[in-house]
Amino acid sequence: MTPYTKYQSRYNFAFIDESTKKEIRRKLLKAIAIPGYQVPYSSPEMPIARGWGTGGLHVTLSLIGKEDVLKVIDQGSDASVNACNLREFIQSMTQCQTTYDTVDATLIQSRHRITEEALREDQIFIFQVPQPEPLRSVERYEFKTRQMHGEADYAKMWVSLYESFVRHGDIMLGAGYPVKVNGRYIMAPSPIPRWDIPNLSQAKTLYLFGAGREKRLYAVPPFTTVEPLEFEDVKFNIEQFGDQRCYKTKYTRAFLDELYLDDGSRMHVVNDSNFLDKLEAGAEVNPFFNPYLAKIDL
Amino acid sequence: MHREIVYDPVFDAQRHYRQLLDCMSRPGKLNRLDRMDLHVPGGIHEGAALVAFALLNADVTFFAAGIGAAEINAYLKTQTFGRPAPGAEADFLFLSGADAMWISKAKRGTLPYPEEGATLVLSVDALVPGSLLVERLTPEGELRGESEQPERKRPEASHSPVLTLTLSGPGIEKERYLGVSGLSREFFTEWSACNQEFPLGVDLILADPYGWIGSLPRSTQIEVH
Numbered sequence: 001m002t003p004y005t006k007y008q009s010r011y012n013f014a015f016i017d018e019s020t021k022k023e024i025r026r027k028l029l030k031a032i033a034i035p036g037y038q039v040p041y042s043s044p045e046m047p048i049a050r051g052w053g054t055g056g057l058h059v060t061l062s063l064i065g066k067e068d069v070l071k072v073i074d075q076g077s078d079a080s081v082n083a084c085n086l087r088e089f090i091q092s093m094t095q096c097q098t099t100y101d102t103v104d105a106t107l108i109q110s111r112h113r114i115t116e117e118a119l120r121e122d123q124i125f126i127f128q129v130p131q132p133e134p135l136r137s138v139e140r141y142e143f144k145t146r147q148m149h150g151e152a153d154y155a156k157m158w159v160s161l162y163e164s165f166v167r168h169g170d171i172m173l174g175a176g177y178p179v180k181v182n183g184r185y186i187m188a189p190s191p192i193p194r195w196d197i198p199n200l201s202q203a204k205t206l207y208l209f210g211a212g213r214e215k216r217l218y219a220v221p222p223f224t225t226v227e228p229l230e231f232e233d234v235k236f237n238i239e240q241f242g243d244q245r246c247y248k249t250k251y252t253r254a255f256l257d258e259l260y261l262d263d264g265s266r267m268h269v270v271n272d273s274n275f276l277d278k279l280e281a282g283a284e285v286n287p288f289f290n291p292y293l294a295k296i297d298l
Numbered sequence: 299m300h301r302e303i304v305y306d307p308v309f310d311a312q313r314h315y316r317q318l319l320d321c322m323s324r325p326g327k328l329n330r331l332d333r334m335d336l337h338v339p340g341g342i343h344e345g346a347a348l349v350a351f352a353l354l355n356a357d358v359t360f361f362a363a364g365i366g367a368a369e370i371n372a373y374l375k376t377q378t379f380g381r382p383a384p385g386a387e388a389d390f391l392f393l394s395g396a397d398a399m400w401i402s403k404a405k406r407g408t409l410p411y412p413e414e415g416a417t418l419v420l421s422v423d424a425l426v427p428g429s430l431l432v433e434r435l436t437p438e439g440e441l442r443g444e445s446e447q448p449e450r451k452r453p454e455a456s457h458s459p460v461l462t463l464t465l466s467g468p469g470i471e472k473e474r475y476l477g478v479s480g481l482s483r484e485f486f487t488e489w490s491a492c493n494q495e496f497p498l499g500v501d502l503i504l505a506d507p508y509g510w511i512g513s514l515p516r517s518t519q520i521e522v523h
Contacts (some may be wrong), residue, residue: 013308022355025315029353030413032322033501033515035468039413063319124319143410150409150497182468182517184496191467202471206323221323221517224468 016170
């Protein structure tokens with residue numbers, strides 16, 4: 001076999017060609033200028049299938065530089081298949097540093113969770129989004145939802161929440177609870193649990209969303225008001241775990257995973273793997289805090 | 299005209315874009331692009347050219363106005379492969395001074411596609427960060443004394459007044475101040491008018507001769523003192 005010597009690397013830095021990076025970069029600036037609005041973009045081919053995190057990958061790869069420290073999480077875990085493969089891919093395309101530690105990271109790409117630890121101004125948080133259109137459940141056609149967003153006509157959405165309450169006695173939306181950004185656009189916050197929704201509002205960090213399969217980019221700039229949809233008499237609330245505690249750390253103010261054991265019994269454990277590691281090691285943690293968490297006894 | 303050889307289209311573009319992203323997500327915050335000694339024609343600052351290098355390619359159109367427009371057009375076309383277009387159709391407008399009033403012609407997007415609104419890249423005489431302004435602001439919001447910046451002296455030739463902007467909106471915790479010299483009060487009135495019908499509007503990127511850049515997206519509310 002002839003060794004490949006002409007170029008140091010077979011691929012452009014960060015895999016995506018510069019022309020496409022520019023396109024994604026321009027679209028991201030517009031996404032920030034119009035908080036919560038979904039900007040269509042090219043969604044170029046990636047070595048993983050669309051719908052497996054390509055949107056987040058596009059955003060990360062068009063932002064990342066050699067000095068960045070990258071963290072990738074999948075439903076709170078640094079160790080699951082999606083996180084490991086994306087991290088390894090980005091690292092091999094950029095030679096950037098990677099970390100599990102939320103505090104050390106400059107770029108964090110995430111699937112369906114925000115970290116328990118509070119994020120800083122110098123960090124950028126990138127979501128992988130499967131379905132960017134919050135109105136899709138009430139309107140099937142893209143040209144119509146686009147018009148509804150343009151005219152801020154969200155009546156159908158409110159009716160669907162009302163119907164949900166009438167039928168079931170509660171708004172039956174768990175992950176991906178619709179939010180209103182900056183008092184204008186209704187946005188799908190990617191399927192993060194309701195637990196994470198309050199942490200989007202007036203945050204210090206820039207949140208970027210990439211939906212690769214649906215070819216949409218959107219953003220929540222720092223210090224932007226993000227309100228979950230709620231009625232005057234039916235309020236939004238985060239997940240309630242009752243008197244359950246993390247079985248390893250006895251911690252209550254973190255999103256818990258339910259574990260089913262072989263004997264049929266159930267236990268709960270902190271979902272964010274890095275946060276759990278830090279709690280177990282007795283390290284200092286600086287978690288997010290919001291009015292909903294304040295109601296939970298420590 | 300030769301292509302700039304000191305500019306690295308991969309790593310310089312990435313670094314500058316991250317600074318630009320920071321500016322756009324925190325309106326009024328200034329970041330400094332390192333000097334690169336590009337052969338930029340008159341009428342456009344190096345900072346504005348670097349913004350063009352980071353964002354323009356053959357997919358987008360741009361427009362330049364004023365006396366040096368022909369040179370700026372030729373320069374940006376050669377360096378970025380962007381396509382020149384009339385002011386009312388261009389995606390990016392490179393303007394300065396009185397020509398900034400072209401803003402009234404710039405496209406603002408449509409309700410289903412507001413992102414089609416133009417981006418103005420303005421070469422201004424000086425940008426003064428809020429941290430320097432706050433000490434000199436009287437309770438009434440008026441500027442006290444001449445702007446004194448030992449390390450960033452304004453050129454002798456231009457003595458345009460510094461307008462103090464009070465900014466609020468997404469990306470700003472409560473309020474942020476920004477001083478801009480080289481744009482008129484009428485310009486900002488016109489800009490606010492452009493953004494009246496949010497999400498339609500025009501986004502601004504400001505560049506001064508010292509490499510500082512700042513940004514004012516359409517979501518920002520301003521008050522001019």
